[in-house]
Amino acid sequence: MGKDTDARLAEVMSSLVRHLHDFAKETQLTQAEWEYGIGFLTRTGQICSAERQEFILLSDVLGMSMLVDAINNRRPPGATENTVFGPFHVDDAPIRQMGDNITLDGKGESCLFEGRVLALDGKPIEGACVDVWSDNADGFYDVQQPGIQPKWNNRGRFFTGADGRYSFRGIKPVSYPIPDDGPVGQMLGHLGRHPYRPAHMHYLVTAPGYQKLVTHTFVGGDEYLSSDAVFGVKNTLIAPYEHVTNGDTLWRSPFDFVLVPI
Template identity: 55%
Template sequence: MTEYPLFSEEKSVEAVNARMGDAVSPRMRAVMATVVRHLHEVVKECDLSREEWAAAIQFLTDTGQMCSDWRQEFILLSDVLGVSMLVEAINHRRPQGATENTVLGPFHVEGAPEYPNGTDIRLDGKGDPMRVQGRVADVEGHPLPGALLDVWQTNDAGYYDVQQPECQPKWNFRGRFRADADGRYAFVTARPRYYPIPDDGPVGKLLAQLGRHPNRAAHIHFIVTSPGFDPVITHIFDPDCPYLTEDAVFGVKDSLVARIEPAVDQQGWAVEWDFALIPASTLQPGPVAPSS
């Protein structure tokens, strides 16, 4: 029988990590050893009391209990702590000129209707109309015909359809569009507005305790896919939003701030926005976590 080191404050990390079995995968061993090491460092550096650790456990419990079919409180927690954006950055190290990723967010819904290019996705007819059009291509400018764009955003009041199923049409401000033979796409939506992430749960309470507001900078969500290419999960942001540099989930990047201009007919707004994808084979993976 293996004799493991006994637990002590000084050797707590070694005592816990030594218990992993021989059959554990190298990746699992590396990740969990690192998690244990940093978690124990936090407890020691902060000199946590039993009451504080109990409060942390209760916070995680409350976070899990807040999750539902349409709300994922743990995604919100990951987002407001900047972890979601860090994971995106590590896993999508793209070359200059390629469209950058940002957070998926908790309100994407699979299976939105696919519409012809130019369709208005304002099913409630509200908001200042804004035509979004552009091109999907590779980083060398070659068009990607048939590329699929999955689009979603809040309504003019700052709520996603799944947050208000009783008063918004299903699939309001959601749709999928196919790039044509030249890689071009187009749709009509409303000029986005800033909105608060759901702050009636434990994550909202945490933000308040940290002196942070819950507002997201005004944006439109996109997932852009084409066979053989790395999927792009991203936003475009309104340059005039007052929360552009204070986005609650750290999602704003300089390269994702759009230029919004009056429409040619002066009826609403217009955005020209191109997406540049890279072949999946050229993606640079992040490093494996150290095992020590």
Template identity: 55%
Template sequence: MFDEEHSADAVAASFAATPDPRLREILTALVRHAHAFVKDVGLTGEEWAAGIRFLTETGQHCDATRQEFILLSDVLGVSMLVETIGNRSVGGSTESTVEGPFHLVASPPRALGESIAVVADGEPCLVTGSVVDTGGRPVAGARIDVWQADADGFYDVQRPQTVPQQNLRGLFTADGDGRFWFRTIVPRFYPIPTDGPVGELLGATARHPYRAAHIHVEVSAPGVRTLTTHLFVDGSPYLDSDAVFGVKESLVRVFETTDDIALAERYQMPNPFRRVDFPIVVRPEGSSVGSG
């Protein structure tokens, strides 16, 4: 029988015959935490109805290029917590962070050194780096998927009528020594979308919607764990208050101004230009998670 004191026990018992033990564990814990939350805040019927309306509207704002539920998970810090627990740094491996809601368009394959800026407004920037495993061995042929906001703080999918699709996106293949390089522009900080339920939530809680300037980087290769991370611009606003809690100190880099005619000619850059190097260390597939 159901009563207030034993409500979670009654519902949890209904999952006792669930064949999948992990599903049973998750649902049981979810019910216990949810019931404890309701009791802790003394949730009213009107408040619960408002919560259901909020979740319904969140789902209604999802489409092929907009994932409001990911955005909600991001601003609540859940995305970062799940990512951090599942990808703790081991053996000096590069720290991970959230994929974000804008990795919904496939990045076009590009040759090493090619520019990802179809629309080149902004400060020219050269990104170089290398991919090695935790044993220091180069990961030849690693795939480096990158995407970023433009100089105005928008992704291509946010302005499909004025910006070419796949602008500031690229899929590169590292050389035999695990090295990669490409041309781009310095990204700008930007607000996450605020025209939906998540934006209303931020407004109601007096939180700003801004993300620190960054380039998304996803690295994959046979035999290593896929790494999703960011390359943050040192000095960007909001590094200490990123709206989705995505900043980790080890991922912040100086995008230095370089005045070097020979280097500019080598990489087909205007002179002077901004430059950043991002060495990446990935974990072998099947390596233990570790503790920090």
């Protein structure tokens, strides 16, 4: 490397090359295997689009996303834990009013999601953006089914008031397989691994002066909680889902988010 190479770039690239070479030597990688690996990475890139990020999916199923997340998001006790971002977030989802229904296709078991965005000292955070998204009752995100699902189905952004509260109506999420029609799905099949994720609601919570929170809330009792294909489950993120007998929804899921100051 050149003498003027950025020091951090030199550190990362040196380590990467060293580990790649050690991997090849340790496994005695054959020419055919090397060529297959190059082809796999090529196919992974070719299937990526503005709506689908196969490389993030690859990182997820190898546990790399959760490892990087753990390294970079060491949170103090009491703060809400991070988990994987996933490949299906879409920027600039519609800004909705508190209590709005984000489910536009009319499918699924209705659920009220509500809670507060708080600081570590328990004080409510005003002006926090709660960006939410989930699959539909058939286990697909809207970007996976353009022309079938309405655009922005099960998505929205909500801004908290002085009380820090958020609320919206969606559906009780269902477990679903990650996209397995591409190279990553084929890899899982060869490894004898299932592609399923336990049911969850995605959250991206941001507020001025606080660290960004990327997380899910998981449905307790889901059969895939202990074998999530992307290793994203944390016990603190398993949320209650309560039956509602006299309300506008069939379920209610309360959950507070606690942010860390920058």
